[in-house]
Amino acid sequence: MDFREPEELLLLRETARRLTDEVFRPKAAHWDRTTEAPVENLRHLALHGLAGITIEERFGGAGGSVVHAVAAIEEVARGCTATAAFILANCVSAEILQAMGSEAQKQRYLPGLAEGRFVGAWAMTEADAGSAATELRTRARADGNGHYLLDGTKQFITRAGVAGFFIVFARLGDAPGARGVTAFIVDRDTPGLSLGRRDVHMGLRGGASAEVVLRECRVPADSMLLPAGQFGRLMSGLNQARVLNPGMCLGIADEALRLATLHVQTRRQFGQALADFQGLQWMLADMAVKVDAMRLLIYRAAAQLAAAHPDGAHNAAIAKAYSGEAAFEVVDAAMQLHGGYGYSSELPLERMLRDVRAFKIGGGSTQIMKNRIASGLFRRNPA
């Protein structure tokens, strides 16, 4: 067991960190304040091979694994969560397209993602189908002319305001639950697709999140990714998201720990540095333990997913369940160590706290991850 990172991963980190320090971090507060999505950063990500990090080289990507993607996301999330989320989005789109898409679909979408020309969005959640995604009601019906008509409303769709295409989950036929669900790739300018209410989230405010409304939205038959009845396979396209999303938690938490470690050494109260109070040293130590545990869980799961190890999906759920909660605790503790300064928007901590809170919910809540972990335990240990 060797915990040293290979040279190429270290180089990738260095590139992502430099880009973050020079380009992304300086405008992170701007995207949060204006609620604009940092679309201009797609170009920078593409120039440095980070937009198409897991996209095959023949489509213009870097051909890296999910481990590379987690490392890039971790470094970018230290400075700008909204930009790190673009890398995540592209990796999720790439995973689905590369695993399930036709050659024509790959040719159509993957080069544009790698070049930073557009991003994709994942449209599954509905008003009455959140955690229970298989209860979704958006319907697809064949029009008899080689097309399907989609009708329904999706909500909380990250990047809806800026996405070039959507992976839309819909129900085809009368089969109930998971058996009736399939997914289509729908271009943004398809007649019948429009944006509804724009979300006002507490954090991830550069996420361009909105409702996506489909009214007799006519898509060609070959835009269907898989025939209905393969929901499990479609959802396996989210396995990588379950380590990429924790990768953002890790970057944010580690940055908060770094800021707190610096602050307590320079801030003086009662005639001494805050760092001299043992109670505060223990807070920092607890934060460091959590960050380290996150790191180990996330990279183990990522390495296993990259190697198609049978425990990869289970351990990704463990990584996500732990990281969402632990990262929030770490950033909250960092804010506490900064006192009133931490609560002020002069410093990035309050934005980081609002951003990181999302990861206990989005991409599968902590409770849903725990349900998955428990069912894995029962499967492995049948009584």
Ligand SMILES: Cc1cc2nc3c(=O)[nH]c(=O)nc-3n(C[C@H](O)[C@H](O)[C@H](O)COP(=O)(O)OP(=O)(O)OC[C@H]3O[C@@H](n4cnc5c(N)ncnc54)[C@H](O)[C@@H]3O)c2cc1C
């Ligand atoms: C920041 C953010 C970004 C998002 N981006 C997207 C996106 O891009 N695309 C998309 O399709 N969706 C997206 N979502 C939606 C997200 O996937 C859902 O919000 C999430 O799955 C929870 O669904 P819900 O909000 O309907 O909550 P509910 O399902 O109503 O859950 C409410 C609470 O009950 C708990 N709960 C529910 N069922 C169980 C159970 N069986 N056992 C134990 N506890 C349970 C949940 O953990 C939660 O705490 C996003 C959400 C957020 C917050």
